[in-house]
Amino acid sequence: MRSLFGYRIFIVLCVFLAFFSGIAAAEETRTFVDDVGRELILPVNITAVSPSGPLAQIVLYSVDPDLFVSISSEYSDAQLKYIDPRVAALPVTGQFYGAKSTMNPEEIMEMNKELGIDLVLDIGEAKSTMKEDLDKIQAQTGVNFAFVTQNNLSDIPGSYLTLGELLSEEEQCEKLSTYTSDLLSEFAVGMNEIGDNRKSMIYVVSVDGNSVYLIGSGENSYHGEVINYISDNLANEAVTASGMGDEYTMEDILQMNPDYIIVAYDDEHEYYDAIMNSADWQSLRAVQDGNVYEAPYGPYSWMGGPPSVNRLLSMIWLGNLYYPDVFDYNVDDRVKEYYSLFYHYDLTDDDLSELMEYAKPAGASSQGSATSTGTSAYANQSPAPLFALMAGLGVAVLIKRRSH
Incomplete structure (x- = not known):
């Protein structure tokens, strides 16, 4: 009898242990549905994330650099200062x-043995085959893949809220979401005030x-x-989807x-110098007025x-540069705020001067904002040499004659 009683007690204990073990196991995982409808079973606390590309690498860093256990690509020497x-x-x-796709399932499996990857994060525009693609590589590797949409500027605030839930980083992601939402609202009001009085521009990627x-x-x-949002982009409708741009004469x-x-950055400032020093460019209004700037990097x-x-x-930089009466703020302060929040880096005044060496109006101090007088942004810059101006005008006249 005692043996039977003891056996029953043993069975009851096993049932209770199994029950509480199930509760403990359930508490250690959670369900998350990503932006292409894939249901994932994830650890309650995500601590080891691998970005699947450059967009994910940028955005994940803004959330928490400590989450990284790998990177999608190496940082350049110019980037290392901030990382x-x-x-x-x-x-x-x-x-x-993408065109630079290098992620190999076998390598992910091998790296996962050492890294213990909780999640591979993909961010960007949802492609038609994305659900199937991510299901396939997740099945091959045994590692969770999650996708979050962040394509257009309007996607950014919501994407951070999604990332907060996905990565259990609600506090930081709420800050980032609020910041971007407020910035977009500020520009919506400002651009509505500007209306049709937009400055015309071109963004030169290379020469x-x-x-x-x-x-x-x-x-x-x-x-x-x-560019299209805050100005009149004089380039034709984009042909190429890449950042290399379309060719013009x-x-x-x-x-x-x-x-x-606006000129794309390069280490030697080659494209900026080509525009500022070549006779071919001197007849352009932007060059004559000194309104040529190189994008900070x-x-x-x-x-x-x-x-x-x-x-x-x-947006912060060009909004104030083009429309200082509407976007009336100190650019330096706003840039420092951004770097602290998104890059976890506190810019010094020297850092800022180096970043914006070719991006500020002449005479603007390292602590000042763009001129708010409505006059030429480079009003204090030395004018182009007379021979260059004359050569440029000659080119323009010759082109005009040929076009007839």
Whole structure:
């Protein structure tokens, strides 16, 4: 009898243990549905994340650099100044989508043995095959893949709220979401006030002799979204979806004659110098008025490349540069705020001067904002040499004659 009683007690204890073990196991995992409808079973606390590409790498860093256990691509020397050395030294797991796709399922499986990856994070525009693609690589690797939409500027506030839930980083993601939502609201009001009185501009990606590459306009120009929003982009509707831009001739540029020219950054300032020093460009209004600027870079270009949350900096910068009476704030303060929040980096005044060496009106101090007088942004800059101006005018006249 005692033996039977003891056996029953043993069974009851086993049932209770199994029950409470099930509760404990349930508490250690949770369900999350990503932005392409994939249901994932995830750890309650995500501590080890691998970005699947450059956009994910930028956005994940803004949430919490400590989450990284790998990076999608190595940082350049120019970027390292702003990046946590621990993150910069992590192994490279590659990029899943895009022309530079290098992510290999077998390598992910091998790396996961050492890294213990909780999640591979993909961020960007949802492709038609994304659900199937992510299901396939997740099945191959045994590692969770999650996708969060962040394509257009309007996607950014909501995407951070989704990331807060996904990564259990609600507090930081709420800050980032609120910041971007407030910024977009500020610009919606400001651009409504500006109305049709937008400054015209071109964004020069590169210059190669008579060939000039511009970021195109149009609703499908992902790389040109900020340009199209805050200015009259004189480039035609974008043909290429890449950040390399579409090809134009010097004759095309002379006919556009924009108010402002923004030039993509390069280490030697080659494209900026080509525009400022070449006789071919001197007849343009933007050059004569000194309204030629090179986009700041560090750790990413403010204009894009890749086009992620770093584009918010171009809004802050160009909004005040073009329309100082409407976007009346101290650019330096706003840039420092952004770097602290998104890059976890406190900019010094020297850092800021270096970043914006070719991006501020002449005579603007390292602590000042763009001029609010409505006059030429480079009013204090030395005018182009007379021979260059005359040569440029000669080119324009010759082109005009040929066009007839």
